[in-house]
Amino acid sequence: DIQMTQSPSSLSASVGDRVTITCQASQDISNYLNWYQQKPGKAPKLLIYDASNLETGVPSRFSGSGSGTDFTFTISSLQPEDIATYYCQQYDNLGVTFGPGTKVDIK
């Protein structure tokens, strides 16, 4: 099965900073890669699908890129409401795997 890794596992940044999270798949997954935001006590929320497509209603400061095995998620200007844990996730014919998550907080 496909394994997903994320880095860093956590980060602290200032409001307005550019934040970047990377996700790596153990094998080529084309662009079948999604990103979710999860706030404490809440269900995850879809932000990006197919590596780079912004879900409807999601602010444009969120973006994603990559294909194959290496992917990047970016918050162009960190806002206080972006404090959350972010997960990448791949989806193939055999099933679904999530990355371990990246916790983002404000410095």
Added chain:
Amino acid sequence: QVQLQESGPGLVKPSETLSLTCTVSGGSISSYYWSWIRQPAGKGLEWIGRIYTSGSTNYNPSLKSRVTMSVDTSKNQFSLKLSSVTAADTAVYYCARDGEVVNYGRTSYYFDYWGQGTLVTVSS
């Protein structure tokens, strides 16, 4: 707006079977895959499996021997059974819709609607 709501016992004894139901409102359950995902306290997300409205299923290999999913389209519900539970199965359990998009003949899936989650504790 599609809404999902998990229901079922919040406490299950070790070695017994965990049973949860997800009720879908605001839209039809038909023609979609529907998944169960769980999250132990302070840990990451683990996909349990999915079911299509035809009844076709895919399960996480690590849980496959203990998982059964079913769907009742007349009630707009789908269900999860996890047998022989242990303390390691204590988690918040989410149901979710596998949304899809087709581009250039390729279908991509993502979890676009989620339930609020329900905590299931395994303890005697």
